[in-house]
Amino acid sequence: MALMPVAGDIVDDVFRVEEEIDSGNFGAVYKVRDLLEHRTLALKVLKPGPHDENELRQRFEREASLIYSLRHPHVVQVYYYGQTQSGLPYMAMEYLQGTDLRSLLAHHGGLSEALARRITIEALAALHAAHATDIVHRDLKPANIFLVNDGDRGHVKVLDFGFAKALDGDTNFEITNAGTLVGTPAYMSPELVHKKNVGPQADIYALGLILAEMLTGEKVVDIANVYDTIVYQGSKKDIKLPRELKHSIFAPIIEKAIAKDLDRRYVSAIEMIDALRALQIEGVGGYTDDVPLTSAPPALGNADPAAHTRPRSDGRPTLIEVEQELADASTHHLMFDHEPTIDLPRDREAPRHHATAQMPAISRSTAEQLPAATRSITATMATALPDPPAEKERPAWVDVLSGILVGGIALAAIIYWLG
Template sequence: MSSARPAPVELVADGDRRFADEERTFLHVRLRAVTFLLSAGLALVLARDLTFGRGPAWPLQAAATVAMAFLATLLSAARTFSTRGLKLMEVAAFGLAAVVVMIHLWHAQLSATVRGDPTSLVAGSKDAVIGATIVMFTYALLVPAPYGCAWRAIAAIAACPVATEALLFLVHPEVFRLARRVATDQRIGETMSLLATSALLAAYGAYLVHTMRVRAREARQFNQYRLRDEIGAGGMGAVYLAEHRLLKRPCALKVILPERAGDPRSLERFEQEVRATAQLSDPHIVEVYDYGRTEDGTFFYVMEYLHGLSLDGLVGRHGPLPPGRVIYLLRQVCQALAEAHAAGLVHRDLTPANIFAARRGRQYDFVKVLDFGLVEAVVARNEDGSSRRGAAPGTPQYMAPEQITGDRAIDGRCDLYTLGGVAYTLLTGRPPFVGETADEVRTAQVREAVVPPSHHRPEIPPDLEEVVLRCLTKDPEARFQSAEDLEAGLASCTSASDWDARKAADWWREIGRTLAT
């Protein structure tokens, strides 16, 4: 119900990064879980060894446990790490775990040798294999990595017990002599087979996990479109930056989930509406390239990808706009509405969030109206064309009274009311009506007189204020009767010549340099 909900399309600075952000976030979450698990495991092993007097290396084990807990805490902090940083922490976490296995094996074998206990010597070797196996499977199943990287990591972990035993025999020959008393070929074979089998199973598990992730990514394709990043969301679904697989053209793909779209007839009406919208040729209406359904019934449509800011974002970043610029932007919206209304399409949800100030070639502040006709298509209507009472689609801060009450037929003058609310927000930085709840705002839209925008910003020209207040009249008969009439009213304002294409280009170039620094 907030006027600041995400715009259907927003600017993405680096459209070629594909799923890089998603992959980094996934790795971050998995590493955080892994470090917590390994911290708990190392702490339990340390407690066991100290309790049963098997802890000659407890200082080193305690240091490794603290280091692992530090990594877990670091990964839990509210900050973003680079992929390289996360990979280094991945190496550190599993390196610590492998080192603990090696330290434990080293001291267990030395302790068994001092006691002359060959049985404990064999048990120490098997404990090391079990520990290495746990670390290998933890890596394979929980850390996202390509199969080749996972296999190399698993092989390195599997080699740790073997390398430790070899070094131990070399440095302490007495360990080797004791081991020869019990280390028959059969027992050595069993231990090595267990270690090798564990490594192979872990590697195969890594292969399966990686394959499933690749297939899941490939499944995130809609016909010939490949999804990249989610760039917006709304009540009907989500919007993704996408790419045509053959043309390599960036576009915005909106997914409409069947359960969000209502009954099948409503979804069918929406599909017809998208088809009709695609026939509109006004350059200020976002261009629809394609639409379709996936095998699971998800409906989607594809529109042009825009560079710039929504008017919501523009006001949010830079505050109320100059009157001349407001007129310049709204006149373009009127042109879009004129063609849509002539085609029988009523937007019904014009807000600053779905009007975009775009860069189009060398043109700046080039308006694009988004989501044309979407709400109209999914609202149940009476046979006479009016909305059923209680069916009140739209954003409360910008809804026309007749939209809320449902007591009369909805036509293009509904859009002119909402456009008046957009103008009010652009001029003052706030919508014409606010309240604690959506119901309070709807009640105000129907019953309360709007406070003149000059009350919030005295420098607003009187003639422009008169145009805005006429748009916000409760009675549709007292408003401008067409988008053409409203555009003419805006053009006649004294501030209409204060902003033009040259000033728009200068503003965007200056802001671009500012943002770049």
């Protein structure tokens, strides 16, 4: 079974694992150091297990490609995605410090009207960017709304597009099977329950319920039985707001956002943003902060699933690739026709020959550019190669006879010169 990373591991030759920061049934998130860009990132890795790995893998890779295609300040950014050495899918994302909305509400209860409005508007701005590229989140909930502590006033990041659907008409992108519901029951829209006409309004429905929860500190749809919750969400009967919200200035906005009838619900995130901007909150007034409503994604929000990014800055072979080549070569019991090419100091340059086996082509210039660990592998390979055969010694009598002959010739030459 494939192994999950542990502290100290280097994933894909780039990400050094520092610590595990979160773990669930299907995946884990690690704090890692990007050795190429010298920055801290979060690495999300799919866990191996007895669950339906094929569907989860597709969903995981789908999420990576969808988020990678989005560029928006309120959507968590994915920089790379690929596979670990043991074959587990991963995505490298920006590292966020702060808390998710679920934890904030659990510890502090309801929020101020001004803060609830700002969080909702920033989350809607992220949804607007996704919807503009035909991406629907489909699992929006407080746990997927992250409040970043950036040392100033904080901002929202929308997370986890694992159940996201691309509205491109291609049914191949519908990963979950016909018998599987998508989403979290307490925030699930009627169209998600019935799996019909699922579009941007499903996200608006969920965010309307989240807004109400931020104002009261309690879930609006809080039914213990999951089956009853799903039946309630799928019914045509509208949800009644809690008593403390009925006369709130937010009531008309929330009621329109969570209307069961699509014709009475907000059509777009922008429409709901405009309504929230216009609210005159006591002591605060309307919403005047700038909120980014544009994004710069590719022409389509659907990245090519086959076009996995790789965190490579050059074409050098990785240490793992070199080690694999050497291992493959050693298992084939290399036989050399001549002395193989090895890199030696300049004053000991050896003649270069060709080896019949397929060794990694590592020249002097390439070896100098390789990481230290890779260069040590190259040196080890050179010292392990067979020495050239020693020359055979000549018999002693040959040397004696040669000396007598040379001496006689020299003596005759001297006598002739004196005479």
